[in-house]
Amino acid sequence: MKLLASFTIILIVICGAFTRASAQYVYRCGNSYSQAPCPDGIPVDVQDARTAEQKIQSDANIRRETSTADAMEKKRLKEEAQWERQQAKAAAAARKKKPAPVASQPVVEVEAKLPKAHGRLKKSRKKSEPESFSARGAVPKKPRHAASKPK
Numbered sequence: 001m002k003l004l005a006s007f008t009i010i011l012i013v014i015c016g017a018f019t020r021a022s023a024q025y026v027y028r029c030g031n032s033y034s035q036a037p038c039p040d041g042i043p044v045d046v047q048d049a050r051t052a053e054q055k056i057q058s059d060a061n062i063r064r065e066t067s068t069a070d071a072m073e074k075k076r077l078k079e080e081a082q083w084e085r086q087q088a089k090a091a092a093a094a095r096k097k098k099p100a101p102v103a104s105q106p107v108v109e110v111e112a113k114l115p116k117a118h119g120r121l122k123k124s125r126k127k128s129e130p131e132s133f134s135a136r137g138a139v140p141k142k143p144r145h146a147a148s149k150p151k
Helices: 002-018 053-095 120-124
Strands: 026-029 033-034 042-044 107-113 132-138
Touching: none
Parallel strands: none
Antiparallel strands: 026 033, 026 042, 107 132
16 A cells, blocks of 8 residues: 555655646747747737735735726616606607608698789789698509509
């Protein structure tokens, strides 16, 4: 049993020696980066050059900015929900005040005054024509026939 335990310990020490933590290299191969070396690849130093204090300060800034952004998002969502409620109330109030239109086509009202005839035109006109004209009705739809299109 002692032999097996000592053999296991020796094996672990040997494996640890061969797999020691070494610096990882990143290679720039043209316009891309890779962990595997490539022909004409340039090794790039990717170690963090900041001191421990700078890293702690940077992490604190990130946490503060993240909490500020979260608070701003909550405020925006609350304001959007409030605005949507106000819009829904206004739309409901508008529906109650104004009844829906009855006709499916828009109604056009036209009133025009006809000019009074002067000189020779006055004699040629009939005396039964009114001086003003008023019309009311639905707007006619334009036909969509191929025959009505000019060729």
